[in-house]
Amino acid sequence: MARYRDTRERILDVALELFTEEGYDRASLREIAERLGVTKAALYYHFPSKADILFALHLRIHALIDEPLQQLRAAPVTLGRWETFLSACMEKLEGNTALFLLHRNNQVAFSSLHNEAHRHAHTELEAWANMLFSDPSLSPGERLKMAASFAVAFLTPMLAAPLISPGNEANMAPALRRIIHGVLRTATEDSASSARNGSGPRPTAPPRLAVRNRARN
Amino acid sequence: MARYRDTRERILDVALELFTEEGYDRASLREIAERLGVTKAALYYHFPSKADILFALHLRIHALIDEPLQQLRAAPVTLGRWETFLSACMEKLEGNTALFLLHRNNQVAFSSLHNEAHRHAHTELEAWANMLFSDPSLSPGERLKMAASFAVAFLTPMLAAPLISPGNEANMAPALRRIIHGVLRTATEDSASSARNGSGPRPTAPPRLAVRNRARN
């Protein structure tokens, strides 16, 4: 039938709504079915399990940011390329905040996906972020700035989006980019050249962020 | 009895572990009881419901950051006072990342707490953050920088903490403070006087960024 379009897609749309609103664990298939005007059993025709619905949504996110990610991986990571990457992702995610919120609100659910069945290349947001943040070819200070800029790019909007001015999230993108640009250029001890030392909140210098860290993979 | 110490506290400790690991919804009382060596029914002697356990943990977080929060509320918010506030919170939270992760991983669960029964003054992380980020006496640009610095302060560590150098989270605090300092001084369109465009985090002259704010309590 597929009254409007592909039923499978409509299921995913509704699931996206409910999973973000109530969280994956609390949202029941009954709710999804009701809101969709079908029965639970109908869902099982399209998806073998509830987890598979979540996984399908995961693939949506994946597809969305796959291209910038591939580009980033095409060469060694630098702060400049990282900034480009973030910018590209921000663009992709514009208007798709629901997908991002879904991931944000259901980290445990997502992480239990691969633990169970799937053996795909999981490049979840935190997964590949982690990979990068532990890249030993980057200094600890650089990694921290990458993480900080990541937080600014993707987590700030979720703090501020519904509040600053609902609807025109696009407006804050330029400001965010400016902030990110600044973050990635913050002076650090281990950025060799900077003798620049302000006053402000005196970082009474434990000079180097000791790192005899080893990629634990 | 209370073999080791107050049983109630032990329950909370175990619950903190499980709620952060598996998420509040997935962690069952049976699991908590088993890990504790008691039965489910025993838990109900100490807590009237599962939600109350979560709420008790919420109070732990609350107590932890209550003082800086009261200080922040004691006067109109400025970017400078905001920075002080963040710094104080970071200090408090050092060594208590579990509590923070709990909150981070269970936002829906926490938010459904007050919706149900409690009428307390809920100053959850996102709740009071939201309140501030929507303060109309601050310009949108300022609010965004507050949100961004908030993200840097509290969300960056959770991205980077397990990776940069496990165990010495303290070491990254100074660097984070420097980044935050810079974020709050990023030039914005609506910061009228922004000819101030040095490179790096300009020290001197703490904020004074206009505040015709009203304490809204």
Add this chain to the structure above:
DNA sequence: GTCTATATAGGGATAGAC
């Protein structure tokens, strides 16, 4: 492709003995 009906499991919570 969607339905009705049902199987099965596990959750939170209570009663009452000790």
Add this chain to the structure above:
DNA sequence: GTCTATCCCTATATAGAC
């Protein structure tokens, strides 16, 4: 304060008719 035993409910998932 902690136990055993149990109630009740809702969830996922399946079987099989249409």
